[in-house]
Amino acid sequence: MIRHAVAEGWELIHRRLLVTLTLASALAVPIGLAGLTFVVSQWLGPLVALRSERSTVAVLLHPRMDHAQREAWRQDQERRHPEWVVSAVPPEMLADRLSRWFPYLTDILRDDDLTLLPPLVEVTTVEPERVGELLSSPAVLAVGPRSALNQLIGRTADRLKWTFLVLSAVLLASAALLAGIWVHLEVYRHADEITIMRLLGAAESTIRGPFVVAVSAPGILAAALSASGTAVLASVLSRLAGVVGLPPLRTHWSVILAEVVLATALPVLAAGITLARHAREELEIG
Amino acid sequence: MIRLRDVAKDYEQRKVLRGLNLAVDAGEFVFLTGPSGAGKSTLLKLLYAAECPSSGEVWVAGSRVDQLPRHRLHQLRRKIGIIFQDFKLLRRKTVLENITFVLRFHGLSPREAHRRAYQVLKRLGLHHRQGAHPDALSGGEQQRVAIARALAYQPRLILADEPTGNLDADLAAELMSLLCDINYQGATVMVATHDHALLESIPARTLVLHQGHLSYDGRWPP
Numbered sequence: 001m002i003r004h005a006v007a008e009g010w011e012l013i014h015r016r017l018l019v020t021l022t023l024a025s026a027l028a029v030p031i032g033l034a035g036l037t038f039v040v041s042q043w044l045g046p047l048v049a050l051r052s053e054r055s056t057v058a059v060l061l062h063p064r065m066d067h068a069q070r071e072a073w074r075q076d077q078e079r080r081h082p083e084w085v086v087s088a089v090p091p092e093m094l095a096d097r098l099s100r101w102f103p104y105l106t107d108i109l110r111d112d113d114l115t116l117l118p119p120l121v122e123v124t125t126v127e128p129e130r131v132g133e134l135l136s137s138p139a140v141l142a143v144g145p146r147s148a149l150n151q152l153i154g155r156t157a158d159r160l161k162w163t164f165l166v167l168s169a170v171l172l173a174s175a176a177l178l179a180g181i182w183v184h185l186e187v188y189r190h191a192d193e194i195t196i197m198r199l200l201g202a203a204e205s206t207i208r209g210p211f212v213v214a215v216s217a218p219g220i221l222a223a224a225l226s227a228s229g230t231a232v233l234a235s236v237l238s239r240l241a242g243v244v245g246l247p248p249l250r251t252h253w254s255v256i257l258a259e260v261v262l263a264t265a266l267p268v269l270a271a272g273i274t275l276a277r278h279a280r281e282e283l284e285i286g
Numbered sequence: 287m288i289r290l291r292d293v294a295k296d297y298e299q300r301k302v303l304r305g306l307n308l309a310v311d312a313g314e315f316v317f318l319t320g321p322s323g324a325g326k327s328t329l330l331k332l333l334y335a336a337e338c339p340s341s342g343e344v345w346v347a348g349s350r351v352d353q354l355p356r357h358r359l360h361q362l363r364r365k366i367g368i369i370f371q372d373f374k375l376l377r378r379k380t381v382l383e384n385i386t387f388v389l390r391f392h393g394l395s396p397r398e399a400h401r402r403a404y405q406v407l408k409r410l411g412l413h414h415r416q417g418a419h420p421d422a423l424s425g426g427e428q429q430r431v432a433i434a435r436a437l438a439y440q441p442r443l444i445l446a447d448e449p450t451g452n453l454d455a456d457l458a459a460e461l462m463s464l465l466c467d468i469n470y471q472g473a474t475v476m477v478a479t480h481d482h483a484l485l486e487s488i489p490a491r492t493l494v495l496h497q498g499h500l501s502y503d504g505r506w507p508p
Contacts, residue, residue: 198360199374202391
């Protein structure tokens, strides 16, 4: 039976060799790209972690607040926002920090009398934007820059990661659709032949065998093309990333294995489903 | 060999067969006749399970066909040699391959399948066309290949739907003689035809279908 399936399957492939090769390539493209986009999405993972890094925001308090008032205000803020760490900047570091956070205060900083400098506190938090809400408080004169670069990178990386994952899923779905349509057309192109074989007493395994062989060969070819394509493209992207100082892309063996399994299994699965559907319809066809 | 009990077959609103009761014993030769649209082909399709009856019971070779699960249909069909009205030959295979192909999934070795296919082709005078594809054959030759294929695996029941439709008188007579020969060897034969000359050529039991009913069951002419 296996010999029969191989011989008949080879005949089916041989008669449409060019179409088979084209379809194998067409199947390899979405599967290979799905693997690559998945690799890229995983590569973005460490960058996404930057999103949860803490940032520090400077808050300039009213100069008339004395030490006790400042301390009370600090404790009040930490009570309201338990995730914040509010720390007063010591006087000896004040000039340095003020020039960093509020460059427009440079003129005041030139003054020798540092006692005139307003008190400064630093808020360390994972949500720097929320520190801006303090501006409504009469105790606060100004709030420093609140958009941390690492969080911007983290958020962008997160969005990109999800975009790539969705793209990967869409590409896989399109590969499944392509395999399904191709096998469906191939089976229905031979529908009369299959019906004749059934009427003459061929068992389902006898009918399915040649089709499984016929769709397995381009599936294996597609697997080889997609796996090698992913490896080559990932290596090219890795080099490009290295040029701008980013870490290299790593193609895990499980991604390659998944590509090989999908490329070979999708057409076989499609053949099984389509032939079972055809068998169900047989009685209606008569 | 064949038992039909209150069999009816409807196609949407059209009733093709109604309340059909019939019994054909093993080894019988039976003609099935009637005007076009009387239900001859439908009855044959019910017997080889290409159609399901709307109601009633269909028994063939000890199996209730209408209740046979799909995965066991091939076991029933291997007991039946079907000669189709439209031949149903595989276009991509040669004459010889059309026969060996079927013999192979009936379990014969390639060598035995080849030997038996050649033998039956020789018997039907088609051995010289064994390498030709069906499209290169005349209607009569295609008909004979279909007959050769049905006879090759020596089935217990032969169902023939208008088997002489594309044959000239001499070939038709030759075919009927072949079917009689096979019947003599023990196979049950049911031939659907509307050719009265054919009915008169062999003194056999004749079933006449008229508007889905069995209107006559006996020797021809009535």
